[in-house]
Amino acid sequence: MAGVSDFQGKWALITGASSGIGAALARDLSARGAKLILTARRRDRLESLAAELGAKGTETRIVVADLNDPAAPQQIFAATEGADLSIDILVNNAGLGQYGAFHMNPEEQELSQVRVNCEAVVRLSRLFVPRMVERRRGWVLIVASTASFQPIPYSTTYAATKVFDRFFALGLAAEVAQYGINVTALCPGPTESEFFDVAGAGIFRERGVQPTEEVARLGIDALARGQRTIIPHFQGRLTAFLVRFFPIGLITRFLEGQLRPKSPVVSK
Numbered sequence: 001m002a003g004v005s006d007f008q009g010k011w012a013l014i015t016g017a018s019s020g021i022g023a024a025l026a027r028d029l030s031a032r033g034a035k036l037i038l039t040a041r042r043r044d045r046l047e048s049l050a051a052e053l054g055a056k057g058t059e060t061r062i063v064v065a066d067l068n069d070p071a072a073p074q075q076i077f078a079a080t081e082g083a084d085l086s087i088d089i090l091v092n093n094a095g096l097g098q099y100g101a102f103h104m105n106p107e108e109q110e111l112s113q114v115r116v117n118c119e120a121v122v123r124l125s126r127l128f129v130p131r132m133v134e135r136r137r138g139w140v141l142i143v144a145s146t147a148s149f150q151p152i153p154y155s156t157t158y159a160a161t162k163v164f165d166r167f168f169a170l171g172l173a174a175e176v177a178q179y180g181i182n183v184t185a186l187c188p189g190p191t192e193s194e195f196f197d198v199a200g201a202g203i204f205r206e207r208g209v210q211p212t213e214e215v216a217r218l219g220i221d222a223l224a225r226g227q228r229t230i231i232p233h234f235q236g237r238l239t240a241f242l243v244r245f246f247p248i249g250l251i252t253r254f255l256e257g258q259l260r261p262k263s264p265v266v267s268k
């Protein structure tokens with residue numbers, strides 16, 4: 001799509017807005033004049049971000065929802081489109097990971113990654129995109145990861161969910177471009193957030209992390225100009241390019257050696 005979109009006065013729904021990249025995306029969209037629906041499980045965090053952005057003149061509402069619950073996307077839809085708020089910008093950002101041996105990781109944490117990182121993305125997109133098609137206008141940002149460019153042993157389920165996100169975004173982008181809708185896959189590398197604490201994955205912090213503000217700005221810039229994939233970190237772009245030239249089995253074996261937990265990791 002030609003040109004750069006203007007988000008002034010448009011409603012944006014941001015999942016996972018209570019921390020990290022989601023909160024940074026909310027601040028960025030607020031600075032561009034968008035009105036915001038913030039959703040996540042932690043009400044206090046959402047309220048404090050809504051107060052911060054409200055003080056800057058941004059109209060902001062919160063919807064507390066647990067995306068592990070398959071009914072949550074419909075509840076979010078009812079609280080927004082159902083209440084005559086036309087959502088022009090859908091940001092599927094909520095997500096979680098897990099570091100550790102797959103056979104020892106808590107089953108619930110493995111399944112939660114599939115539900116929140118994949119199922120909720122499909123449910124929310126299936127609810128909001130048809131309205132965008134009707135209006136012949138819309139923007140969908142899906143937060144994938146550089147983890148989507150190769151398997152990642154010991155974050156096996158996580159990397160698989162992020163391949164899903166990236167391919168889902170690319171396929172949807174190709175389908176809905178004809179209706180004037182931009183879809184962008186944002187593929188951050190290690191980014192400073194609570195992600196590593198939730199995932200027990202401090203190992204991925206060791207080579208440095210990118211600030212959330214930078215990731216958010218580059219992601220929203222890409223969405224505004226209709227770019228289908230954005231990898232905000234140079235090292236991530238380089239890795240995504242280089243992996244094309246090596247057998248996937250070789251890369252995966254290499255990473256297994258690099259990432260094998262020093263002592264068996266049993267998550268709580």
Ligand SMILES: NC(=O)c1ccc[n+]([C@@H]2O[C@H](COP(=O)([O-])OP(=O)(O)OC[C@H]3O[C@@H](n4cnc5c(N)ncnc54)[C@H](OP(=O)(O)O)[C@@H]3O)[C@@H](O)[C@H]2O)c1
Nearest residue numbers: 016018020021040041042067094095145190191193194195
């Ligand atoms: N940080 C990185 O290095 C990195 C790299 C690549 C991609 N990403 C992706 O970036 C996205 C945001 O992660 P982050 O780095 O900002 O991590 P974060 O600080 O842990 O934020 C995760 C967000 O997702 C929400 N969330 C998690 N489970 C949820 C559930 N069941 N229902 C509703 N909301 C839920 C959390 O809110 P509540 O806990 O309040 O519900 C929180 O707002 C994720 O999709 C992640 O995969 C992160």
